[in-house]
Amino acid sequence: MTNIFFNTPHSPLSHTLAGRRRKASLKRIVAAVCAGLSLFCVLQILTGSQAQDRILVANRNIARGARIEASALKEIQVPASLANSATLTSREDALGQVALVQIAAGQPLISSCLSRAPSLPTGYTTVRLLLASAPESLTPGQSVQLIASVPCSSHQNTAAAEAQETPSSDHCLITSKALTMELPKRQERNASQSESIMGPEHSPTITFALPPEDAMKALRLPQEAAVIAVDSGK
Known part of the structure; x- marks a missing residue:
């Protein structure tokens, strides 16, 4: 075996204490380097042989009620695991x-955390309303009743109005067949918005689908009326 330090019986390193110490230190350094290289090679082999799964994660923060767009998605590779079976792997499934x-x-996109946007029922129209109740309790596709804080419009005949009103004559059941279509992207609350049930395009309104006659009833409500949504249990 070749002596990597090229010492000879006449070398000064072999005849002094300092030389022997330097020689021992060099041997320890070489041994440590070899051990580190061996460990690195083993880890590279294990990592390369481990199966990988491709999953979808959010490329940015996605608000509750927001529709998933292509720019919000990113594909990454992770070690294969049974836990990955609940995550989406195809952009087409998420868009x-x-x-x-x-x-x-x-965060990985899990199928149970997403829902297909509801389709507009036949014969329904859509109306944007600013609710006095918390919109955080709603989800797209949820059926709700819409109740106003004022009596139903006087344009209705008396029999219809009495049938629509709740036991308190100070309230009006706008509809019992509203379908939640889309939630606001932001929850912005201020005094001027809380006083209006019909907000402008940029206000945090909620889109509901409801029969046209009920939509007209909502539009006839005074601006100061407050509207709440109640889960219909359907």
């Missing part, structure tokens, strides 16, 4: 769906 919860950037 157009609605987030049922807040999804943070980098």
Whole structure:
């Protein structure tokens, strides 16, 4: 075996204490380097042989009620695991769906946290309303009753108005067949918005689908009327 230090019986390193110490230190350094290289090679082999799964994660924060767009998605590879079976792997499966919860950037997209946007029922129209009740309790596709804080419009005949009103004459059941279509992207609350049930395009309104006659009833309500949504249990 070749002596890597090229010592000879006449070398000064072999005849002094300092030389022997330097020689021992060099041997330890070489041994440590070899051990580190061996460990690195083993880890590279194990990592390369481990199966990988491709999953979808959020490329940015996705608000609850927001529709999933292509720019909000990113594909990554992770070690194969049974836990990955609940995550989406195809962009086509995620695009157009609605987030049922807040999804943070980098978080995997799980199928149970998304829902297909509801389709508009035949014979229904859509209306944007600013609710006095908390919109956080609603999800796209949920059936609700819409109740106003003022009596139903006097334009209705008396029999119809009495049938629509709740036991308190100070309230009006706008509809019992509203379908939640889309939630606001932001929850902005201020005094001027809380006083209006019909907000402008940029206000945090909720889109409901309801029969046209009920939509007209909502439009006839005074601006100061407050509207709440109650789960219909359907």
